[in-house]
Amino acid sequence: MTDIEVEVTEKQYPRWVGVLLGFLLYGSVHFLSGNRRAGIAWQLGFFLCGALVMLFLATPGYTSFVIALILLPVGLILWILMLKQSFRPVRRIGFWGWIAVIVISEILATGEQFAIKQLFRPLKLPTGAMQPTLLGIHGRSTSERTGLLQWILTGDSYVEVKAKSSGSLSGPKPIPHYNAQMTYLVGSEAHLLPVFGSPLKQPGEQVSTGDTLWSGIITAGDHIIANRLSYILEKPKRGDIIVFRTDDIPGVPQKTFYIKRIAGLPGEHIRIEPPYLIVNGHRVTTPAIFDRISSGSGGFAGFQLADQTGSTPALLLKPSDEIVLGKHEYFALGDNTLNSLDSRYWGAVPEKNIIGKATRIYWPFSRIRDLTGQ
Numbered sequence: 001m002t003d004i005e006v007e008v009t010e011k012q013y014p015r016w017v018g019v020l021l022g023f024l025l026y027g028s029v030h031f032l033s034g035n036r037r038a039g040i041a042w043q044l045g046f047f048l049c050g051a052l053v054m055l056f057l058a059t060p061g062y063t064s065f066v067i068a069l070i071l072l073p074v075g076l077i078l079w080i081l082m083l084k085q086s087f088r089p090v091r092r093i094g095f096w097g098w099i100a101v102i103v104i105s106e107i108l109a110t111g112e113q114f115a116i117k118q119l120f121r122p123l124k125l126p127t128g129a130m131q132p133t134l135l136g137i138h139g140r141s142t143s144e145r146t147g148l149l150q151w152i153l154t155g156d157s158y159v160e161v162k163a164k165s166s167g168s169l170s171g172p173k174p175i176p177h178y179n180a181q182m183t184y185l186v187g188s189e190a191h192l193l194p195v196f197g198s199p200l201k202q203p204g205e206q207v208s209t210g211d212t213l214w215s216g217i218i219t220a221g222d223h224i225i226a227n228r229l230s231y232i233l234e235k236p237k238r239g240d241i242i243v244f245r246t247d248d249i250p251g252v253p254q255k256t257f258y259i260k261r262i263a264g265l266p267g268e269h270i271r272i273e274p275p276y277l278i279v280n281g282h283r284v285t286t287p288a289i290f291d292r293i294s295s296g297s298g299g300f301a302g303f304q305l306a307d308q309t310g311s312t313p314a315l316l317l318k319p320s321d322e323i324v325l326g327k328h329e330y331f332a333l334g335d336n337t338l339n340s341l342d343s344r345y346w347g348a349v350p351e352k353n354i355i356g357k358a359t360r361i362y363w364p365f366s367r368i369r370d371l372t373g374q
Helices: 003-010 015-024 028-032 036-058 062-085 094-117 148-154 288-295
Strands: 120-124 138-141 156-162 167-175 178-186 189-194 212-219 223-227 241-245 257-264 269-273 276-279 329-333 354-363
Touching: 015 028, 015 062, 015 094, 028 036, 036 062, 036 094, 036 120, 036 223, 036 354, 094 120, 120 257, 120 354, 148 156, 156 189, 189 212, 223 241, 241 329, 257 276, 276 288
Parallel strands: none
Antiparallel strands: 120 223, 138 212, 156 212, 167 178, 178 189, 223 354, 241 257, 241 354, 257 329, 269 276
């Protein structure tokens, strides 16, 4: 080996460092090795693969779902191939070079996530306002434990809440604007229990540090995809499940997202005569989901008037109460009108607040389904 060859070798990293670089920044080894087109192609390729997976997941139908499932292992195979090609000597980039790789990687990853979210937004349901169509967080008290496979398939996970301090148990206290958990106090220390779980000790009883307050299985709420492309070429329709921002809607937490079903369209007059939804003086029976909700069967409770027993103001308290929608306003209800903070309380959803149409449950696996036929 000549002196020149030794000098060149000393300026290169071992092959495994190339894999590390490729792992941190897709195509970076190709780029540093002089093949800049290949480096850029790998980066764009992985972005497009992720975008296509989300596109097909968000597109209604069995075929699109199968294509999305096929693209996932394809993306994994391409990723492994890219790392395999990165297993090569690569010139040293120094401390600031590594900093640049990490920063560029973070910027690109953040940018890609932002870009995809402009078209498809994944969300999860914490509450049961859309039951039985969509399930929020639910569960049961038990000492039975679950495994990783069960969590992947069904979303079931075993949870045990232990006392963080000693003292007298008091509660429960609801969490404002959130009905999936309740707060219990042990002394002055707060403990969160699911709303469906009763503590093993009664309020007023003494609790010691480490005592089990509650144990059980919590099932994750449905994870859905909101397709933001849905309303580019068409207007929202009655029966669509929509995701919308709560900004500037009075009586609800701001800067968050709600999921409801469109029940009223711009310009319509809306009333409720339990168990029916009345639009412009007529009972709504189409799409078919409205007939099923009105029937009160299959887990539905019919369309009910707002409940004024709580502190939340309400608009539709009597069958004669009416909401008249403006030119760009929609009336949105939860499918579970016994447990939904919806347009009966705070009024219309402005069209500008709607970000997309919920088209599919993608997790838990046991709940995967197309939502457009609901």
